[in-house]
Amino acid sequence: EEVMTQSPVILSVSPGGRATLSCRASQNIGSNLAWYQQKPGQSPRLLIYDVSTRATGVPARFTGRGSGTEFTLTISSLQSEDFAVYYCQHYNNWPPWTFGPGTKVEVK
Amino acid sequence: QLQLQESGPGLVKPSETLSLICTVSGGSIGSGRYYWGWVRQPPGKGLEWIGSTYHSGSPYYNPSLTTRATISVDPATNHFSLKLKFVTVADTAIYYCARHFDWFDSWGRGILVTVSS
Numbered sequence: 268e269e270v271m272t273q274s275p276v277i278l279s280v281s282p283g284g285r286a287t288l289s290c291r292a293s294q295n296i297g298s299n300l301a302w303y304q305q306k307p308g309q310s311p312r313l314l315i316y317d318v319s320t321r322a323t324g325v326p327a328r329f330t331g332r333g334s335g336t337e338f339t340l341t342i343s344s345l346q347s348e349d350f351a352v353y354y355c356q357h358y359n360n361w362p363p364w365t366f367g368p369g370t371k372v373e374v375k
Numbered sequence: 376q377l378q379l380q381e382s383g384p385g386l387v388k389p390s391e392t393l394s395l396i397c398t399v400s401g402g403s404i405g406s407g408r409y410y411w412g413w414v415r416q417p418p419g420k421g422l423e424w425i426g427s428t429y430h431s432g433s434p435y436y437n438p439s440l441t442t443r444a445t446i447s448v449d450p451a452t453n454h455f456s457l458k459l460k461f462v463t464v465a466d467t468a469i470y471y472c473a474r475h476f477d478w479f480d481s482w483g484r485g486i487l488v489t490v491s492s
Contacts, residue, residue: 301478310471310482311422354422358477362435366422
């Protein structure tokens with residue numbers, strides 16, 4: 268069973284800055300990876316699937332890359348609404364569907 | 376637009392059974408290729424997939440919860456449900472219902488369930 272890890276746990280970034288979040292899988296998951304954003308008091312929101320495809324309505328400043336075991340989510344020019352917790356999730360050989368532990372992007 | 380809404384008791388006693396219902400509107404559980412699942416989130420912690428069901432067939436469960444969780448679906452009423460038996464304080468969490476196949480594209484707002492005597 269694939270285990271997902273994310274780093275860093277907390278990422279401090281200034282508004283307008285660039286954030287790069289990392290997600291690593293314990294085994295090769297190909298391109299079977301999604302990213303979610305969760306703001307306080309809200310349910311998770313799908314951002315990206317299949318590593319790099321943005322979900323409907325997701326701004327172009329969100330970019331996903333990677334394959335195999337190493338993946339990144341980059342947020343360019345952080346806006347106030349982007350400060351949140353981000354989770355990766357793999358869907359290789361499900362079940363189970365497994366989420367990473369999350370990265371919190373906070374204001375520096 | 377698809378909407379999911381969780382409902383059920385917000386307080387459950389230890390050793391009892393947690394029972395939640397997810398009501399789906401704006402779409403049919405019985406059509407399409409989607410799974411209908413439950414995800415939980417303990418306060419201040421990450422997301423844990425509990426289990427999922429198709430509109431027919433046997434559900435899938437997280438191996439860590441398979442002995443305690445039961446998910447059922449009723450396409451006729453567009454509901455699906457979760458029962459988690461023998462709960463402990465460790466089961467205190469926000470419980471979300473969601474639609475998914477590979478990725479989870481629609482989520483309910485979540486319901487906080489507290490396990491306490």
